[in-house]
Amino acid sequence: MFEISSAGEFGTISGFRLGKHTTIDIKWEECNAALGQVAYLLCVLAHRFQYKLDKHYLYLRGSFSTIAYRANAKDEFPLFMGQGDSNFNSALEMLLDTIKRFLAELQRTRPELEKVLRIKASDITNDHIKSSTVKFSKDNEEEWS
DSSP: OOOEEEETTEEEETTEEEOBBTTBOOOHHHHHHHHHHHHHHHHHHHHHTTOOOOSEEEEOOGGGOEEEEGGGTTSEEESSOOSSOTTHHHHHHHHHHHHHHHHHHHHHHOGGGGGGOSSOGGGEETTEETTEEOOOOGGGTTSBO
16 A cells, blocks of 8 residues: 655655755655655556556666656666666656556546546646656755655
């Protein structure tokens, strides 16, 4: 079971915070674990609702999970921050696109769930959820969520 909540400014999943801030010491290991939990939850929900991830493939490896395009599944992008990995933002955008596609399918096939969804597919555009970007920037390393 996944517990989704918040701790101050940060969203949490299974007790792991997802984000960084100058005044709160959150290690990358915790953010990486949270992203691994997000990927795992997405796969569990996709299976539960019989949704096939059509554009991307998720490789579930806990804190070291990755995502790839189905067309080239061997070219994996890290859903974790390693040693300044330049593909991290690409992985975040791919994950967000997968979530958007899944939400769109849920909204189309399961309209009764519409009232419980806090985020709609239309709220996601490229690297943004509403007005907030998911991209990580070295210039803003200490404030990312």
